[in-house]
Amino acid sequence: MPSRLEPDPVQLPSLYREYAEWYPLLTPVGDYAEEAAFYRRLFEAHCRHPPRTLLDLGCGGGHNAFHIKAAIACTLVDIAPAMLAVSRRINPECEHLPGDMRQIRLGRTFDCVLVHDAICYMATRGDLARALATAFVHTAPGGVALFQPDFVTENFDAGTEAGGSDGADRALRYIEWRWTPNADGETYLTEMAYLLRNERGEVDVVHDRHLMGLFPRAVWLELIRAAGFAPLAVPFEHSRAAGHEVFLGLRPGSAAGPAHE
Numbered sequence: 001m002p003s004r005l006e007p008d009p010v011q012l013p014s015l016y017r018e019y020a021e022w023y024p025l026l027t028p029v030g031d032y033a034e035e036a037a038f039y040r041r042l043f044e045a046h047c048r049h050p051p052r053t054l055l056d057l058g059c060g061g062g063h064n065a066f067h068i069k070a071a072i073a074c075t076l077v078d079i080a081p082a083m084l085a086v087s088r089r090i091n092p093e094c095e096h097l098p099g100d101m102r103q104i105r106l107g108r109t110f111d112c113v114l115v116h117d118a119i120c121y122m123a124t125r126g127d128l129a130r131a132l133a134t135a136f137v138h139t140a141p142g143g144v145a146l147f148q149p150d151f152v153t154e155n156f157d158a159g160t161e162a163g164g165s166d167g168a169d170r171a172l173r174y175i176e177w178r179w180t181p182n183a184d185g186e187t188y189l190t191e192m193a194y195l196l197r198n199e200r201g202e203v204d205v206v207h208d209r210h211l212m213g214l215f216p217r218a219v220w221l222e223l224i225r226a227a228g229f230a231p232l233a234v235p236f237e238h239s240r241a242a243g244h245e246v247f248l249g250l251r252p253g254s255a256a257g258p259a260h261e
């Protein structure tokens with residue numbers, strides 16, 4: 001058992017650095033169509049005006065943006081240059097910017113802000129509050145921010161999963177194993193093992209550790225409120241997920257209508 005694990009502010013999982021090219025095989029873009037359609041419906045339902053612009057913080061491979069960009073112009077931010085390169089390939093028409101969601105300030109606002117599963121990398125309440133503050137300052141009055149943690153404390157599943165896919169000449173399979181290292185803590189670890197088969201049929205095995213935040217539902221709602229939003233939790237509607245919620249932050253005010261309650 002390791003001693004108490006604390007987030008490393010610099011070191012990202014190798015998936016987002018030297019193995020970024022393999023990311024589209026780990027979680028193919030086509031798999032995101034259903035959830036991206038759900039996020040788009042939420043933006044359209046909760047934004048006080050028709051949403052035209054979206055900021056995706058922690059965009060990764062840009063797989064959600066790929067399905068949203070035809071309806072809402074997307075600006076994509078990620079801390080990992082290698083992931084921005086992967087996203088640029090499928091989203092060449094979108095603006096891509098390097099940045100840390102805990103600090104970046106673009107000096108402009110967007111109708112919608114999406115912080116998808118990248119929000120899981122906020123491994124302390126302080127980092128989560130900083131990311132929520134970033135979302136708030138970039139959300140236009142009457143706009144909406146959406147946060148999608150994989151788990152909250154109440155629905156955490158210390159489980160194991162497997163997946164992957166085949167590319168034209170390469171293939172990837174993975175095992176994902178989640179556990180909580182600190183019984184009293186607010187983090188969990190996702191241990192990933194990747195099997196990477198290259199063009200020559202050779203297979204490499206890589207272990208990659210992802211440290212993630214795990215906070216009670218009430219803490220999420222409280223921190224979203226503290227950032228300045230009106231918080232809302234809505235059931236995640238997806239054919240392969242049950243018992244999960246999406247958090248929204250509604251930014252008060254609107255050029256066209258009254259403020260959110």
Ligand SMILES: C[S@@+](CC[C@H](N)C(=O)[O-])C[C@H]1O[C@@H](n2cnc3c(N)ncnc32)[C@H](O)[C@@H]1O
Nearest residue numbers: 058059060061062063064079080100101116118
């Ligand atoms: C699982 S990927 C996101 C996938 C994305 N939802 C998609 O649609 O493809 C997580 C991403 O979060 C990024 N990330 C982690 N910490 C970050 C931070 N502090 N600021 C910005 N991006 C961050 C990683 O570099 C990685 O690209």
